[in-house]
Amino acid sequence: MNPTPSxxxxxxALQKIGIPVCLGFLILGAWQAFxxxxxxxxxxxxxxxxxxxxxVTDWHPLLLALWVTVKITLLSFALAxxxxxxxxxxxxxxxxxxxxxxxxxxLLQVTPIVSIAPLIIIWVKDxxxxxxxxxxxxxxxxxxxxxxxxxxxxxxxxxxxxxLNRASRWQILMRLRIPSALxxxxxxxxxxxxxxxxxxxxxxxxxxxxxxxSGLAYQILQAGxxxxxxxxxxxxxxxxxxxxxLFAVMAWLSRWALGDWHESEVQAE
Amino acid sequence: xxxxxxxTPAVEVLSANxxxxxxxxxxxxxxxxxxxxxxxxxxxxxxxxxxTLLKMVAxxxxxxxxxxxxxxxxxxxxxxxxxxxxxVFQSPTLMPWADVATNVRLPLDLMGTPPSxxxxxxxxxxxxxxxxQFASALPRALSGGMQMRVSIARGLVTxxxxxxxxxxxGALDEITRHRLDADLLSLWAKKKLTVIFVTHSIHEAxxxxxxxxxxxxxxxxxxxxxxxxxxxxxxxxxxVRTEFMRHAQVLQKSLEHASESLS
Numbered sequence: 001m002n003p004t005p006s007x008x009x010x011x012x013a014l015q016k017i018g019i020p021v022c023l024g025f026l027i028l029g030a031w032q033a034f035x036x037x038x039x040x041x042x043x044x045x046x047x048x049x050x051x052x053x054x055x056v057t058d059w060h061p062l063l064l065a066l067w068v069t070v071k072i073t074l075l076s077f078a079l080a081x082x083x084x085x086x087x088x089x090x091x092x093x094x095x096x097x098x099x100x101x102x103x104x105x106x107l108l109q110v111t112p113i114v115s116i117a118p119l120i121i122i123w124v125k126d127x128x129x130x131x132x133x134x135x136x137x138x139x140x141x142x143x144x145x146x147x148x149x150x151x152x153x154x155x156x157x158x159x160x161x162x163x164l165n166r167a168s169r170w171q172i173l174m175r176l177r178i179p180s181a182l183x184x185x186x187x188x189x190x191x192x193x194x195x196x197x198x199x200x201x202x203x204x205x206x207x208x209x210x211x212x213x214s215g216l217a218y219q220i221l222q223a224g225x226x227x228x229x230x231x232x233x234x235x236x237x238x239x240x241x242x243x244x245x246l247f248a249v250m251a252w253l254s255r256w257a258l259g260d261w262h263e264s265e266v267q268a269e
Numbered sequence: 270x271x272x273x274x275x276x277t278p279a280v281e282v283l284s285a286n287x288x289x290x291x292x293x294x295x296x297x298x299x300x301x302x303x304x305x306x307x308x309x310x311x312x313x314x315x316x317x318x319x320x321t322l323l324k325m326v327a328x329x330x331x332x333x334x335x336x337x338x339x340x341x342x343x344x345x346x347x348x349x350x351x352x353x354x355x356x357v358f359q360s361p362t363l364m365p366w367a368d369v370a371t372n373v374r375l376p377l378d379l380m381g382t383p384p385s386x387x388x389x390x391x392x393x394x395x396x397x398x399x400x401x402q403f404a405s406a407l408p409r410a411l412s413g414g415m416q417m418r419v420s421i422a423r424g425l426v427t428x429x430x431x432x433x434x435x436x437x438x439g440a441l442d443e444i445t446r447h448r449l450d451a452d453l454l455s456l457w458a459k460k461k462l463t464v465i466f467v468t469h470s471i472h473e474a475x476x477x478x479x480x481x482x483x484x485x486x487x488x489x490x491x492x493x494x495x496x497x498x499x500x501x502x503x504x505x506x507x508x509v510r511t512e513f514m515r516h517a518q519v520l521q522k523s524l525e526h527a528s529e530s531l532s
Binding site: 155157158160161162163164165166167171175176179182260261262266 | 327328329348354356358359360362363364365366367375376378379380407408409
Protein backbone atom coordinates (compact mmCIF):
# COMPACT_ATOMS: atom_id res chain seq x y z
CA MET A 1 0.00 0.00 0.00
CA ASN A 2 1.31 3.35 -1.00
CA PRO A 3 0.50 5.84 1.77
CA THR A 4 0.41 8.94 -0.42
CA PRO A 5 -2.81 8.32 -2.38
CA SER A 6 -4.75 7.15 0.67
CA UNK A 7 -3.55 10.21 2.59
CA UNK A 8 -4.68 12.34 -0.31
CA UNK A 9 -8.04 10.53 -0.37
CA UNK A 10 -8.62 10.97 3.34
CA UNK A 11 -7.77 14.67 3.06
CA UNK A 12 -10.30 14.94 0.25
CA ALA A 13 -12.93 13.16 2.33
CA LEU A 14 -12.20 15.47 5.26
CA GLN A 15 -12.70 18.48 2.99
CA LYS A 16 -15.87 17.01 1.53
CA ILE A 17 -17.46 16.43 4.94
CA GLY A 18 -15.54 18.81 7.21
CA ILE A 19 -16.09 22.04 5.33
CA PRO A 20 -19.92 21.79 5.01
CA VAL A 21 -20.18 20.71 8.68
CA CYS A 22 -18.09 23.68 9.84
CA LEU A 23 -20.22 25.99 7.73
CA GLY A 24 -23.35 24.44 9.27
CA PHE A 25 -22.11 25.09 12.81
CA LEU A 26 -21.17 28.64 11.83
CA ILE A 27 -24.68 29.31 10.53
CA LEU A 28 -26.31 27.74 13.61
CA GLY A 29 -24.06 29.85 15.87
CA ALA A 30 -24.98 33.01 14.01
CA TRP A 31 -28.67 32.09 14.21
CA GLN A 32 -28.42 31.47 17.97
CA ALA A 33 -26.57 34.78 18.49
CA PHE A 34 -29.09 36.64 16.33
CA UNK A 35 -32.06 35.30 18.31
CA UNK A 36 -30.41 36.08 21.67
CA UNK A 37 -29.17 39.54 20.76
CA UNK A 38 -32.39 40.65 19.06
CA UNK A 39 -34.43 39.05 21.88
CA UNK A 40 -36.74 37.40 19.35
CA UNK A 41 -39.68 35.57 20.95
CA UNK A 42 -39.74 31.76 20.35
CA UNK A 43 -43.16 31.96 18.64
CA UNK A 44 -41.54 34.04 15.89
CA UNK A 45 -38.10 32.46 15.49
CA UNK A 46 -36.96 29.78 17.92
CA UNK A 47 -33.23 29.44 18.55
CA UNK A 48 -31.45 26.27 17.38
CA UNK A 49 -30.93 25.24 21.02
CA UNK A 50 -34.65 25.54 21.76
CA UNK A 51 -35.38 23.56 18.62
CA UNK A 52 -33.12 20.72 19.78
CA UNK A 53 -34.71 20.85 23.24
CA UNK A 54 -38.16 20.51 21.65
CA UNK A 55 -36.89 17.59 19.62
CA VAL A 56 -35.89 15.89 22.85
CA THR A 57 -38.98 16.78 24.95
CA ASP A 58 -41.51 16.08 22.17
CA TRP A 59 -39.65 13.06 20.82
CA HIS A 60 -42.58 10.69 21.16
CA PRO A 61 -45.22 12.37 18.96
CA LEU A 62 -42.51 13.58 16.57
CA LEU A 63 -41.00 10.12 16.13
CA LEU A 64 -44.44 8.59 15.56
CA ALA A 65 -45.15 11.27 12.97
CA LEU A 66 -41.77 10.68 11.34
CA TRP A 67 -42.53 6.97 11.05
CA VAL A 68 -45.87 7.73 9.35
CA THR A 69 -44.27 10.10 6.85
CA VAL A 70 -41.39 7.75 6.11
CA LYS A 71 -43.82 4.88 5.62
CA ILE A 72 -45.93 6.86 3.15
CA THR A 73 -42.83 8.09 1.34
CA LEU A 74 -41.31 4.62 0.95
CA LEU A 75 -44.59 2.99 -0.05
CA SER A 76 -45.31 5.64 -2.66
CA PHE A 77 -41.73 5.50 -3.91
CA ALA A 78 -41.98 1.74 -4.32
CA LEU A 79 -45.35 2.05 -6.06
CA ALA A 80 -43.94 4.72 -8.40
CA UNK A 81 -41.00 2.45 -9.28
CA UNK A 82 -43.18 -0.58 -10.01
CA UNK A 83 -45.75 1.35 -12.04
CA UNK A 84 -43.19 3.60 -13.75
CA UNK A 85 -40.92 0.77 -14.83
CA UNK A 86 -43.88 -1.29 -16.07
CA UNK A 87 -45.12 1.65 -18.14
CA UNK A 88 -41.60 2.11 -19.58
CA UNK A 89 -41.43 -1.53 -20.62
CA UNK A 90 -44.76 -1.17 -22.40
CA UNK A 91 -43.54 2.04 -24.11
CA UNK A 92 -40.40 0.34 -25.39
CA UNK A 93 -42.22 -2.71 -26.72
CA UNK A 94 -44.87 -0.70 -28.56
CA UNK A 95 -44.24 2.67 -30.18
CA UNK A 96 -47.96 3.03 -30.80
CA UNK A 97 -48.83 2.74 -27.12
CA UNK A 98 -46.07 5.18 -26.25
CA UNK A 99 -47.39 7.74 -28.70
CA UNK A 100 -50.90 7.27 -27.32
CA UNK A 101 -50.02 7.39 -23.62
CA UNK A 102 -47.02 9.69 -23.28
CA UNK A 103 -49.00 12.96 -23.50
CA UNK A 104 -51.11 11.77 -20.56
CA UNK A 105 -48.01 11.00 -18.54
CA UNK A 106 -46.91 14.59 -19.20
CA LEU A 107 -50.37 15.86 -18.26
CA LEU A 108 -50.09 14.00 -14.98
CA GLN A 109 -46.70 15.54 -14.36
CA VAL A 110 -47.67 19.16 -15.04
CA THR A 111 -50.92 19.13 -13.06
CA PRO A 112 -50.08 20.31 -9.52
CA ILE A 113 -50.68 17.54 -7.02
CA VAL A 114 -52.28 20.01 -4.57
CA SER A 115 -55.16 20.36 -6.99
CA ILE A 116 -55.74 16.62 -7.40
CA ALA A 117 -55.04 15.57 -3.81
CA PRO A 118 -58.43 16.65 -2.33
CA LEU A 119 -60.24 14.58 -4.99
CA ILE A 120 -58.15 11.50 -4.29
CA ILE A 121 -58.63 11.90 -0.56
CA ILE A 122 -62.40 12.13 -1.06
CA TRP A 123 -62.55 9.18 -3.46
CA VAL A 124 -60.28 6.80 -1.59
CA LYS A 125 -61.70 5.94 1.83
CA ASP A 126 -58.46 4.82 3.45
CA UNK A 127 -56.44 7.96 4.32
CA UNK A 128 -53.05 6.26 4.17
CA UNK A 129 -53.79 4.71 0.80
CA UNK A 130 -54.99 8.01 -0.61
CA UNK A 131 -51.82 9.73 0.57
CA UNK A 132 -49.67 6.99 -0.95
CA UNK A 133 -51.51 7.43 -4.25
CA UNK A 134 -50.93 11.21 -4.21
CA UNK A 135 -47.24 10.89 -3.49
CA UNK A 136 -46.81 8.16 -6.13
CA UNK A 137 -48.33 10.43 -8.76
CA UNK A 138 -45.70 13.06 -7.96
CA UNK A 139 -42.83 10.58 -8.02
CA UNK A 140 -43.96 8.65 -11.10
CA UNK A 141 -42.92 10.81 -14.04
CA UNK A 142 -39.12 10.89 -13.64
CA UNK A 143 -39.12 7.11 -13.41
CA UNK A 144 -41.15 6.75 -16.60
CA UNK A 145 -39.21 9.29 -18.63
CA UNK A 146 -35.74 8.24 -17.46
CA UNK A 147 -36.33 4.50 -17.73
CA UNK A 148 -37.92 4.82 -21.17
CA UNK A 149 -35.01 6.94 -22.36
CA UNK A 150 -32.57 4.42 -20.91
CA UNK A 151 -34.26 1.38 -22.43
CA UNK A 152 -34.02 3.09 -25.81
CA UNK A 153 -30.43 4.29 -25.38
CA UNK A 154 -28.93 1.08 -26.62
CA UNK A 155 -25.67 1.23 -28.55
CA UNK A 156 -26.83 0.67 -32.17
CA UNK A 157 -24.00 -1.70 -33.12
CA UNK A 158 -24.51 -3.76 -30.00
CA UNK A 159 -28.20 -3.95 -30.88
CA UNK A 160 -27.27 -5.10 -34.40
CA UNK A 161 -24.99 -7.70 -32.85
CA UNK A 162 -27.89 -9.10 -30.83
CA UNK A 163 -30.07 -9.17 -33.97
CA LEU A 164 -27.31 -10.93 -35.92
CA ASN A 165 -27.23 -13.63 -33.28
CA ARG A 166 -30.99 -14.04 -33.53
CA ALA A 167 -31.63 -12.84 -30.00
CA SER A 168 -35.28 -12.91 -28.98
CA ARG A 169 -37.09 -9.78 -27.76
CA TRP A 170 -36.83 -11.16 -24.26
CA GLN A 171 -33.07 -11.71 -24.52
CA ILE A 172 -32.61 -8.20 -25.90
CA LEU A 173 -34.66 -6.79 -23.02
CA MET A 174 -32.89 -8.73 -20.29
CA ARG A 175 -29.32 -8.71 -21.55
CA LEU A 176 -29.15 -5.42 -23.41
CA ARG A 177 -31.94 -2.95 -22.71
CA ILE A 178 -32.13 -3.31 -18.92
CA PRO A 179 -28.37 -3.01 -18.26
CA SER A 180 -28.16 -0.09 -20.71
CA ALA A 181 -31.04 1.62 -18.92
CA LEU A 182 -29.56 1.22 -15.44
CA UNK A 183 -27.66 4.56 -15.30
CA UNK A 184 -30.76 6.45 -16.48
CA UNK A 185 -32.98 4.53 -14.08
CA UNK A 186 -30.65 5.41 -11.20
CA UNK A 187 -30.87 9.09 -12.17
CA UNK A 188 -34.67 8.77 -12.14
CA UNK A 189 -34.56 7.16 -8.69
CA UNK A 190 -32.61 10.07 -7.22
CA UNK A 191 -35.15 12.61 -8.46
CA UNK A 192 -38.14 10.45 -7.59
CA UNK A 193 -37.08 9.66 -4.03
CA UNK A 194 -37.10 13.37 -3.22
CA UNK A 195 -40.38 13.87 -5.03
CA UNK A 196 -41.99 11.00 -3.11
CA UNK A 197 -41.19 12.80 0.14
CA UNK A 198 -42.54 16.11 -1.21
CA UNK A 199 -45.64 14.29 -2.43
CA UNK A 200 -46.13 12.65 0.97
CA UNK A 201 -45.84 16.00 2.78
CA UNK A 202 -48.23 17.73 0.38
CA UNK A 203 -50.74 14.89 0.70
CA UNK A 204 -50.51 15.07 4.49
CA UNK A 205 -51.13 18.81 4.41
CA UNK A 206 -54.23 18.35 2.31
CA UNK A 207 -55.46 15.46 4.45
CA UNK A 208 -54.45 17.37 7.59
CA UNK A 209 -56.56 20.40 6.75
CA UNK A 210 -59.47 17.98 6.65
CA UNK A 211 -58.60 16.90 10.19
CA UNK A 212 -57.15 13.56 9.20
CA UNK A 213 -53.56 12.46 9.34
CA SER A 214 -50.71 11.88 11.69
CA GLY A 215 -47.47 12.50 9.77
CA LEU A 216 -44.88 15.24 10.14
CA ALA A 217 -46.78 17.64 7.90
CA TYR A 218 -49.81 17.19 10.14
CA GLN A 219 -47.56 17.98 13.13
CA ILE A 220 -46.45 21.18 11.39
CA LEU A 221 -50.07 22.16 10.74
CA GLN A 222 -51.10 21.47 14.34
CA ALA A 223 -48.05 23.24 15.74
CA GLY A 224 -48.94 26.22 13.56
CA UNK A 225 -52.51 26.33 14.89
CA UNK A 226 -51.22 26.15 18.47
CA UNK A 227 -48.35 28.59 17.87
CA UNK A 228 -45.86 25.92 18.96
CA UNK A 229 -43.30 27.27 16.55
CA UNK A 230 -40.25 25.39 17.99
CA UNK A 231 -42.09 22.13 17.40
CA UNK A 232 -42.83 23.23 13.86
CA UNK A 233 -39.13 23.78 13.28
CA UNK A 234 -38.29 20.43 14.84
CA UNK A 235 -40.71 18.67 12.47
CA UNK A 236 -39.25 20.61 9.56
CA UNK A 237 -35.77 19.48 10.55
CA UNK A 238 -36.91 15.86 10.60
CA UNK A 239 -38.43 16.18 7.11
CA UNK A 240 -35.18 17.64 5.76
CA UNK A 241 -33.12 14.92 7.41
CA UNK A 242 -35.39 12.28 5.86
CA UNK A 243 -34.80 13.84 2.44
CA UNK A 244 -31.03 13.86 2.98
CA UNK A 245 -31.09 10.22 4.06
CA LEU A 246 -33.09 9.23 0.99
CA PHE A 247 -30.67 11.04 -1.26
CA ALA A 248 -27.70 9.40 0.42
CA VAL A 249 -29.19 5.94 0.07
CA MET A 250 -29.92 6.53 -3.61
CA ALA A 251 -26.39 7.81 -4.21
CA TRP A 252 -24.98 4.73 -2.51
CA LEU A 253 -27.27 2.43 -4.51
CA SER A 254 -26.21 4.10 -7.73
CA ARG A 255 -22.54 3.70 -6.89
CA TRP A 256 -23.11 0.08 -5.98
CA ALA A 257 -24.88 -0.69 -9.26
CA LEU A 258 -22.75 1.37 -11.66
CA GLY A 259 -19.49 1.95 -9.85
CA ASP A 260 -17.48 -0.57 -11.83
CA TRP A 261 -18.38 0.37 -15.33
CA HIS A 262 -20.38 3.55 -15.86
CA GLU A 263 -18.63 6.88 -16.45
CA SER A 264 -20.89 8.68 -13.98
CA GLU A 265 -19.74 6.63 -11.00
CA VAL A 266 -16.24 5.43 -11.84
CA GLN A 267 -13.74 7.24 -9.63
CA ALA A 268 -11.18 9.28 -11.54
CA GLU A 269 -7.82 7.55 -11.48
CA UNK B 270 -23.64 -31.93 -64.47
CA UNK B 271 -20.06 -30.85 -64.85
CA UNK B 272 -18.89 -28.45 -62.20
CA UNK B 273 -15.56 -26.80 -62.87
CA UNK B 274 -15.22 -25.15 -59.47
CA UNK B 275 -12.76 -27.01 -57.27
CA UNK B 276 -14.44 -25.97 -54.01
CA THR B 277 -17.80 -24.85 -52.70
CA PRO B 278 -18.73 -21.18 -52.94
CA ALA B 279 -19.34 -19.98 -49.40
CA VAL B 280 -20.83 -16.66 -50.44
CA GLU B 281 -22.62 -15.80 -53.66
CA VAL B 282 -23.85 -12.27 -54.31
CA LEU B 283 -26.17 -12.36 -57.31
CA SER B 284 -26.85 -8.87 -58.70
CA ALA B 285 -27.75 -7.68 -55.24
CA ASN B 286 -28.22 -3.92 -54.95
CA UNK B 287 -29.38 -1.42 -52.37
CA UNK B 288 -31.48 1.69 -52.82
CA UNK B 289 -32.76 3.31 -49.64
CA UNK B 290 -36.34 4.48 -49.22
CA UNK B 291 -35.25 8.12 -49.71
CA UNK B 292 -33.96 7.20 -53.18
CA UNK B 293 -30.27 7.13 -52.24
CA UNK B 294 -28.47 4.48 -54.28
CA UNK B 295 -25.93 2.89 -51.96
CA UNK B 296 -24.98 0.02 -54.20
CA UNK B 297 -25.50 -0.83 -57.89
CA UNK B 298 -26.12 -4.50 -58.72
CA UNK B 299 -23.08 -6.46 -57.55
CA UNK B 300 -21.94 -9.97 -58.46
CA UNK B 301 -19.40 -11.69 -56.31
CA UNK B 302 -18.52 -15.27 -55.51
CA UNK B 303 -16.31 -16.22 -52.58
CA UNK B 304 -14.91 -19.73 -52.18
CA UNK B 305 -14.82 -21.59 -48.90
CA UNK B 306 -11.61 -20.78 -47.04
CA UNK B 307 -10.90 -17.65 -49.07
CA UNK B 308 -9.77 -14.34 -47.52
CA UNK B 309 -11.44 -11.57 -49.53
CA UNK B 310 -11.07 -7.88 -48.81
CA UNK B 311 -13.51 -5.20 -49.89
CA UNK B 312 -11.43 -2.08 -50.49
CA UNK B 313 -12.52 1.42 -51.39
CA UNK B 314 -13.09 5.00 -50.27
CA UNK B 315 -15.88 5.88 -47.86
CA UNK B 316 -19.32 5.79 -49.41
CA UNK B 317 -18.41 3.05 -51.90
CA UNK B 318 -20.93 0.66 -50.37
CA UNK B 319 -18.42 -1.83 -48.94
CA UNK B 320 -20.06 -1.79 -45.50
CA THR B 321 -23.48 -1.97 -47.13
CA LEU B 322 -22.41 -5.06 -49.06
CA LEU B 323 -20.98 -6.65 -45.91
CA LYS B 324 -24.15 -5.93 -43.93
CA MET B 325 -26.24 -7.48 -46.68
CA VAL B 326 -24.13 -10.64 -46.53
CA ALA B 327 -24.63 -10.64 -42.75
CA UNK B 328 -28.38 -10.28 -43.17
CA UNK B 329 -28.41 -6.95 -41.30
CA UNK B 330 -29.65 -5.25 -44.48
CA UNK B 331 -32.01 -6.65 -47.10
CA UNK B 332 -30.93 -6.15 -50.72
CA UNK B 333 -33.46 -4.04 -52.62
CA UNK B 334 -33.15 -6.49 -55.47
CA UNK B 335 -31.07 -9.57 -56.28
CA UNK B 336 -30.06 -12.39 -53.98
CA UNK B 337 -27.36 -13.40 -51.58
CA UNK B 338 -26.62 -17.06 -50.92
CA UNK B 339 -24.45 -18.56 -48.19
CA UNK B 340 -23.48 -22.14 -48.96
CA UNK B 341 -26.12 -22.03 -51.72
CA UNK B 342 -28.93 -21.13 -49.29
CA UNK B 343 -30.58 -17.79 -48.45
CA UNK B 344 -28.89 -15.87 -45.60
CA UNK B 345 -31.84 -16.50 -43.28
CA UNK B 346 -31.44 -20.29 -43.65
CA UNK B 347 -27.77 -20.32 -42.65
CA UNK B 348 -28.45 -22.03 -39.33
CA UNK B 349 -30.40 -24.81 -41.04
CA UNK B 350 -27.39 -25.62 -43.20
CA UNK B 351 -25.30 -26.16 -40.08
CA UNK B 352 -23.00 -23.20 -40.76
CA UNK B 353 -22.32 -20.24 -38.50
CA UNK B 354 -21.30 -16.67 -39.20
CA UNK B 355 -19.72 -14.01 -37.02
CA UNK B 356 -19.57 -10.25 -37.45
CA VAL B 357 -16.86 -8.00 -36.03
CA PHE B 358 -17.67 -4.29 -35.97
CA GLN B 359 -15.41 -1.31 -36.46
CA SER B 360 -15.64 -0.53 -32.74
CA PRO B 361 -15.25 -3.26 -30.09
CA THR B 362 -19.03 -3.08 -29.38
CA LEU B 363 -18.69 -4.72 -25.97
CA MET B 364 -21.14 -4.60 -23.09
CA PRO B 365 -19.44 -2.18 -20.64
CA TRP B 366 -21.21 -3.70 -17.63
CA ALA B 367 -20.03 -7.26 -18.28
CA ASP B 368 -16.54 -8.70 -17.84
CA VAL B 369 -14.46 -9.99 -20.75
CA ALA B 370 -15.52 -13.63 -20.35
CA THR B 371 -19.23 -12.70 -20.28
CA ASN B 372 -18.79 -10.54 -23.36
CA VAL B 373 -17.08 -13.33 -25.26
CA ARG B 374 -19.72 -15.83 -24.09
CA LEU B 375 -22.62 -13.67 -25.33
CA PRO B 376 -23.22 -15.38 -28.71
CA LEU B 377 -23.10 -18.81 -27.02
CA ASP B 378 -25.60 -17.67 -24.38
CA LEU B 379 -27.91 -16.32 -27.07
CA MET B 380 -27.72 -19.69 -28.86
CA GLY B 381 -28.43 -21.58 -25.65
CA THR B 382 -25.10 -23.41 -25.45
CA PRO B 383 -24.78 -25.35 -22.17
CA PRO B 384 -22.62 -23.42 -19.64
CA SER B 385 -20.05 -26.20 -19.26
CA UNK B 386 -19.35 -26.24 -23.01
CA UNK B 387 -19.47 -22.45 -23.20
CA UNK B 388 -16.88 -22.04 -20.46
CA UNK B 389 -14.26 -24.11 -22.29
CA UNK B 390 -14.98 -22.41 -25.60
CA UNK B 391 -14.61 -18.96 -24.03
CA UNK B 392 -11.23 -19.81 -22.52
CA UNK B 393 -10.12 -21.28 -25.84
CA UNK B 394 -11.15 -18.14 -27.72
CA UNK B 395 -9.43 -15.90 -25.17
CA UNK B 396 -6.25 -17.94 -25.48
CA UNK B 397 -6.37 -17.50 -29.27
CA UNK B 398 -6.23 -13.71 -28.84
CA UNK B 399 -3.86 -13.92 -25.86
CA UNK B 400 -6.21 -12.47 -23.26
CA UNK B 401 -6.84 -15.46 -20.99
CA GLN B 402 -5.56 -13.57 -17.90
CA PHE B 403 -8.11 -10.82 -18.50
CA ALA B 404 -11.24 -13.01 -18.39
CA SER B 405 -12.66 -11.26 -15.36
CA ALA B 406 -11.61 -7.71 -16.29
CA LEU B 407 -14.16 -5.12 -17.36
CA PRO B 408 -13.76 -3.68 -20.88
CA ARG B 409 -12.92 -0.19 -19.59
CA ALA B 410 -9.81 -1.57 -17.90
CA LEU B 411 -8.41 -2.63 -21.29
CA SER B 412 -6.71 -0.64 -24.04
CA GLY B 413 -8.40 -0.09 -27.40
CA GLY B 414 -6.36 -2.84 -29.03
CA MET B 415 -7.16 -5.31 -26.27
CA GLN B 416 -10.88 -4.46 -26.48
CA MET B 417 -10.73 -5.17 -30.21
CA ARG B 418 -9.12 -8.53 -29.47
CA VAL B 419 -11.99 -9.30 -27.07
CA SER B 420 -14.36 -8.46 -29.90
CA ILE B 421 -12.47 -10.86 -32.20
CA ALA B 422 -12.53 -13.57 -29.51
CA ARG B 423 -16.32 -13.09 -29.34
CA GLY B 424 -16.37 -13.49 -33.12
CA LEU B 425 -14.40 -16.74 -32.94
CA VAL B 426 -16.09 -18.35 -29.93
CA THR B 427 -18.92 -19.75 -32.03
CA UNK B 428 -16.30 -21.44 -34.26
CA UNK B 429 -17.74 -19.68 -37.30
CA UNK B 430 -17.37 -20.86 -40.86
CA UNK B 431 -17.71 -17.30 -42.14
CA UNK B 432 -16.15 -14.27 -40.47
CA UNK B 433 -17.28 -10.81 -41.56
CA UNK B 434 -15.15 -7.88 -40.42
CA UNK B 435 -16.15 -4.25 -40.95
CA UNK B 436 -12.96 -2.16 -40.71
CA UNK B 437 -12.14 -3.86 -37.43
CA UNK B 438 -8.75 -2.20 -36.90
CA GLY B 439 -9.55 1.18 -38.43
CA ALA B 440 -9.47 3.07 -35.14
CA LEU B 441 -6.21 1.57 -33.85
CA ASP B 442 -2.67 2.85 -34.07
CA GLU B 443 -0.34 1.55 -36.79
CA ILE B 444 1.67 -0.86 -34.62
CA THR B 445 -1.33 -2.46 -32.93
CA ARG B 446 -2.99 -2.75 -36.30
CA HIS B 447 -0.05 -4.60 -37.85
CA ARG B 448 0.07 -6.98 -34.94
CA LEU B 449 -3.65 -7.73 -35.10
CA ASP B 450 -3.45 -8.18 -38.88
CA ALA B 451 -0.74 -10.81 -38.37
CA ASP B 452 -2.76 -12.48 -35.58
CA LEU B 453 -5.80 -12.58 -37.82
CA LEU B 454 -3.88 -14.26 -40.63
CA SER B 455 -2.58 -17.02 -38.38
CA LEU B 456 -6.09 -17.58 -36.97
CA TRP B 457 -7.47 -17.75 -40.48
CA ALA B 458 -4.88 -20.35 -41.48
CA LYS B 459 -5.41 -22.37 -38.30
CA LYS B 460 -9.22 -22.36 -38.40
CA LYS B 461 -9.73 -22.58 -42.19
CA LEU B 462 -12.16 -19.66 -42.01
CA THR B 463 -13.80 -17.86 -44.87
CA VAL B 464 -13.22 -14.16 -44.26
CA ILE B 465 -14.70 -11.03 -45.81
CA PHE B 466 -12.72 -8.05 -44.56
CA VAL B 467 -13.60 -4.40 -45.16
CA THR B 468 -10.90 -1.74 -45.12
CA HIS B 469 -9.84 1.48 -46.82
CA SER B 470 -6.16 0.70 -46.35
CA ILE B 471 -4.46 -0.63 -49.49
CA HIS B 472 -1.53 -2.01 -47.48
CA GLU B 473 -3.77 -3.91 -45.11
CA ALA B 474 -5.70 -5.34 -48.08
CA UNK B 475 -2.57 -6.58 -49.86
CA UNK B 476 -1.05 -7.99 -46.71
CA UNK B 477 -4.12 -10.03 -45.74
CA UNK B 478 -6.02 -11.16 -48.80
CA UNK B 479 -6.21 -13.88 -51.40
CA UNK B 480 -8.29 -11.46 -53.42
CA UNK B 481 -9.09 -7.76 -53.22
CA UNK B 482 -12.42 -6.47 -54.47
CA UNK B 483 -12.00 -2.80 -55.38
CA UNK B 484 -15.07 -0.61 -55.04
CA UNK B 485 -15.88 2.99 -56.00
CA UNK B 486 -18.48 5.44 -54.78
CA UNK B 487 -21.52 7.34 -55.98
CA UNK B 488 -23.19 4.97 -56.41
CA UNK B 489 -21.23 2.08 -54.93
CA UNK B 490 -20.05 -0.56 -57.40
CA UNK B 491 -17.20 -3.00 -57.99
CA UNK B 492 -14.52 -1.66 -60.33
CA UNK B 493 -11.92 -4.40 -60.18
CA UNK B 494 -11.04 -7.74 -58.64
CA UNK B 495 -7.38 -8.25 -57.99
CA UNK B 496 -5.82 -11.56 -56.92
CA UNK B 497 -2.88 -11.41 -54.52
CA UNK B 498 -1.16 -14.59 -55.65
CA UNK B 499 1.51 -14.57 -52.98
CA UNK B 500 2.13 -17.49 -50.63
CA UNK B 501 1.22 -17.64 -46.95
CA UNK B 502 2.36 -17.37 -44.21
CA UNK B 503 3.00 -13.68 -44.76
CA UNK B 504 5.07 -11.74 -42.24
CA UNK B 505 6.07 -8.11 -41.79
CA UNK B 506 8.94 -8.87 -44.14
CA UNK B 507 6.41 -9.44 -46.96
CA UNK B 508 5.44 -5.76 -46.73
CA VAL B 509 8.84 -4.54 -47.96
CA ARG B 510 9.10 -6.94 -50.89
CA THR B 511 8.75 -5.82 -54.53
CA GLU B 512 5.71 -8.07 -55.05
CA PHE B 513 3.91 -6.32 -52.23
CA MET B 514 4.67 -2.92 -53.74
CA ARG B 515 3.56 -4.09 -57.20
CA HIS B 516 0.15 -5.21 -55.87
CA ALA B 517 -0.20 -2.02 -53.86
CA GLN B 518 0.57 0.07 -56.95
CA VAL B 519 -2.01 -1.75 -59.07
CA LEU B 520 -4.66 -1.09 -56.43
CA GLN B 521 -3.50 2.52 -55.94
CA LYS B 522 -3.85 3.17 -59.71
CA SER B 523 -7.33 1.74 -59.93
CA LEU B 524 -8.39 3.67 -56.83
CA GLU B 525 -7.10 6.91 -58.38
CA HIS B 526 -8.81 6.03 -61.64
CA ALA B 527 -12.07 5.53 -59.77
CA SER B 528 -11.74 8.89 -58.03
CA GLU B 529 -10.89 10.69 -61.31
CA SER B 530 -13.96 9.41 -63.08
CA LEU B 531 -15.97 11.03 -60.31
CA SER B 532 -14.61 14.57 -60.54
